[in-house]
Structure formats: C-alpha cells, structure tokens
Amino acid sequence: MVQEISGWGRVIRVAAEERVSEDLALITRDAVLTRGLGRSYGDASLPPASGLVVANSRLANRLLAFDASTGELTVEAGVSLHDINRVFLPRGWASPVSPGTQFVTVGGMVAADVHGKNHHREGSFGRHVRWLRLRLASGQIAECTPDEEAGLFWATVGGMGLTGHILEVRFAMERIPSPWIWQEVRQIASLETMLTQLREEGVRWPFTVAWVDLLARGSLFGRSVLICGRWADVSEARHPFRPVTRRRRVPVDVPEFVLNPALMRLYNAGHHRTCRGSRGVVHPETFFYPLDTLADWNRMYGKRGFIQYQCVIPASQPVSKVLEFFDLVRSLPLPVYLCVFKDFGAPGDGLISFPAPGFTVAMDLPNRPPHTQVAVDRLNEFVLSVGGRVYLAKDAHTRPEHFRAMEPRLAAFNEARRRWDPEGRLRSALSVRLMGDRP
C-alpha cells in the first residue's frame, strides 16, 4: 500500500510503499532503505520520491541474547530504546548512549551514530557497538565488527542506512548503580559563562547539557540553564522504580498561530525561572527524554511542520566565533523556539559520523517557506566558514554544494558504498539530495 510518510519534522513528505513485518530479513530484500520509528527530522528515513519500497523495522523487536558478564546485548534492529530501558534500567543496566528521545530503534541509533548528554566522555553510540548483521544491496547477509570487515562496519556506523539494511546489532550496555539520576540545575545569565561552565562541569559530570533561550530580548538573549547529572548511588535512589506510563497526546495539528514567539517567550521565561538552581534525584526518563512526556509533540508546530537545525562548531574556533553564531541566529527571519547546546568529545568513529570535538547546537524552528531555506543557507554558510558540519539525521534543507564543501569525507564514504553496492540500489531522499545518488 502506497502512503505518505515523513520525518519527525513533517516538512518533507513522500508517497512510498512502506513494508512492515516481524521478518525484517524478508522485507528488506527489495527495499531501497530501512526506516525505524521515523524520528529523524528531515528526509533521512524517506525513500527517493519515486514510489520505491522502504522497509520498516519496528516489528523486528526481539532481544536475542544478553551476557551479564560483559554487558553485551544482541537485538533485532527494530528494538526501541524505550523497550531496552523498560527491561534493563530496573536490572541495573543502561544504554551507553541515550539520544533526546527513547522512541528510536537500535538500528536507527547505529545508522545515525547518535550522541547523548555524555558525549564528552563516552563518545557516540557507534563506539559501543560490537557486531552488526546486515542485508547488503546484493541480497547477501553480511556480518561485521570493528575488527572483521571493519570497512563495512565503520561505513555503516553513522552511514544513514545507505550501506546495507541493519538487521541485528550487538552493543555493550553500561552497568549503573541505580536507575535514578542525580541532577543539578543552575541558571546562567550569559552565553559566555554558559560556554565556559559547560566545559568545566564536563570534567566532573558524566552528563551535561545546556538549554538556551534565544527568544529573550536585549541583554536576556542567550540566558541559559545548565543541566548536569550522574547515575544516582544506591543510597540516593528512590523506591520503587517505575517506568513512566502516562503520556499526554497532541490529538490534532495545532493551528500555527498558537505556537508563536510571544507565547514561547513567556514559556521560556517561566522555564528559566523554575530552574533557579535545584539539585536532587530525578527519574531517568525526565532527565534524558523531557519531550517524550508529550507524545507526538511535533504536531504542536502545525500543518507545515518544523525543522531542527543541528551543527557542530569545531573546538579549534575561539569562543568569539560561537558568540558570532548566536548573533547570526538572532538575525534570522525565523524564531528559534528551542535551543539545546552541548560540548562534544572525541569524533565519531564512523566514516561519516556527525560528532566532532567542539560545541554542538540544536535548534527547533517553525517551517515557514521561503524563510526556512534562507535561514538554513545562512547558518550553513557560517558553519562552512568555521569548518563545522551538520547532522544528517536532522537535516532537510542543506544544499548539496554546501554539504560537499562541509564533508571532505564524502568521497571516501561514497567509495565504500560503491564497494558494497556497485549498482547504487540503496538510497534515500537524503542521499539523492546531498550525495548525488540517482532518484
């Protein structure tokens, strides 16, 4: 059945035949791409707009083995992080890396080489992956590890699903003292202070992230909330531990006038005020995935959807460059409703992984053509000038010439893809837009 599918931002929509079955190995046979829970924002999980078949992995959700002595967990690629948290947090194990939502599949976490609040210490998810089973474009099943078929392995980690369909994954879980999080939150008045404190606190804390208010006017622009956390000790843990089961839904596409800069300015001011320095034990789901409490929150942005722009500004750049970036954001024709800031540690090991040492910024902007394209172009020109790059899992508007200039690694990545897929069968709307694939 052909139906319209889109990424989480709901900006790009494609009519495609999406096949979903417990038997992922079967439905990937003639698919050009596999998608999971569709949480990439732009067109990374969409097939090119020509009615091609895309496989959906979400029903391939079995846990195949867990070795409690090493912490290694083997799963089918459609298992969600939510499922893993349900089962393993109460037992004292956690995923080594948690992105901002738990409604992602493990296959998607590998394909996007996702990062989390602990990136400055633990790197991205790919670092913790031990083994992959793939269906290659030829139809063959292949296995790879960081040591065997390492070329295929590192092209697949962060490879946006373009090297083969990820069928099974083995990765190392982290032992945790309790499922709870000890959190400390503090207000910060200016961007400069936020930048230095984020770095400093990263030495003490495994989890750090900053929320930045880019709607506030005048000297309040850039006021931030710094959030630091660590797994709570047994003595600090609350009992009993229960997963969050109540989630509010957004039943309809909210009209666009509802989510407006004035309202969000008020919300941000309120949020900033409530975060006036607090410390204590919080639930891991509220700590790692604050937005998950509102299911389908993307509908808040209305029919035309929204974009999330995420880039990295390399560590080699002076702080003044980061501040320059925020000046640019201020002058954009679109309001930034939500902005999250984080320092990256070591680069991702994948051939085309996003993370690089430096600062990363993620911003939600409503989609208002033609301003959307203008805004992304201007941000990309800046990122290009400082030697940074954009995160493909978020991207919907980057121009191919910008992407090629940002990504000196693209040639090597495309070469690896051709090696495993000489006919160029595997492709997505994103790879057609940015990597020169045939539609």
Added chain:
Amino acid sequence: MKAVLFGATRGMGRSIARILAQRGERIHLLGIGPEDLERSARDLEVLGAPSPVEWTEIDLLDASGFAPALDAADQALGGFDTVVMTAALFGRQEDLEDDTERAARLLTANFTNTVLFCEEVRRRLLARGGGRLCVFSSVAGDRGRKPVILYGATKGGLSRYLEGLDHKFHAQGLRVLCVKPGFVKTGMTAGLRPPPFAGEPDDVARRVVRALDRGKALIYVPPPWRYMMLIIRHLPRFVMRRIGF
C-alpha cells in the same frame, strides 16, 4: 502462571508473551518455523521468563499434531494452567472469493481446527480442576460485513463456541476469555489503511493480560471498538447493504 502460547512469535501473541515473560511467568511456545520459535524463546528468556523457554512445532492446518504438542508442553512445564491462542490465518475477501483452496484453508484453520485445539485444551484443563483459555476471535465476527465475509464467519463461529464453553464450564473452573480485537497495527494488517481507533499490539496485549488476570470472559480491544460494534450490530440490513464497512 504456566502458559502455553500458540502463535506468539508474531503480532499480538508476541506482545502478550513478552509481557508474561517480564512478569517471570513460565512459558512454552507452540507454532511454526523452528528458527523463529528459537529466536522468540531467547527473547522471552532475556526478558525474564525462567530458562529454558522451550517450544514445540505445531501447524494449525494439521489437527493431528495438537494432542502430542500439548502433551509435550505439559511435560515441559510440569502441567500448564493457561493457554493463549492467537494463531490464525487472514485473507482479504477479494483474495478469498476467487481462490477456493485458500478459502478452505482459512475456514479450516480459523474455525474447525481452532475449535479442535481448544477442545484438547479444555479436556486437559478440566481434568486438573480448571485453568485459563484465552482465544483471539475478532470484531469481524460480530456482524456479516462486506470486506470480511469469510474471515468474519470463522470468527463469528469461534466467538459462539467460546461463549458456550464459558457457559457450560465456568462452574468447573474453566475461565474462557474471548478477545475481539478491532484494527490493530500488526504485520497481519500491514497492507491495510488503519481506520480510526487503530490499536498498537503492545497496548492491546496489556489489556488482554489484565482481562486474563481478572478472569473476564469477553474483551474488545482497543476499547472504543466495543461501542463501534454495538452500533454496527444494530444497523438495519438496508444500511449494511449500502455501506462498504
């Protein structure tokens, strides 16, 4: 609980099995495809079902295998007290109308053989003073409807059978739960356009397990389907002839 699950490698059966496994219940799987059964067994063990989770191959189209398979399950579990039957065939009405052989297979599997399987279970459970039998029927059996005439007929017959079982054997300790799912987004319905109130397998499974725990006899899932079917059951014939639902 010592549960025998028939058809739990996929769909709503898989979701139910996973919930029971997380509660630490003992499980024995029945179904087709050794590799698939093996993978599901490992999954249930990782989730928390006592090891080893064992399985026995059984084909819904071959009723002669039912008794031996149930004996094997009985032995492996040391006497089961719960059976959940989710296995069934599905076919769209258009596809079944022109394919007598396929229609015959579906009619046999979903009605005759499902009832024969339940009869085997009933005898065993009654012999040990009762137990729970949970069987997946469907809202499709509540009214003769254009898109599901043959499939709905098997489910209508099955619902009646389960109702009768409950009436006759409730006093002897047999708890029969007839589950009537509406549209649920599983692999079985993957090619169909989801109507309003389409459910997720995990959510449906939670409700079924709760109903099983409470000893209920009938449950519609997701819940709004109960009221939708109440209306559909009372629509006059001239309306049913006109609408495509």
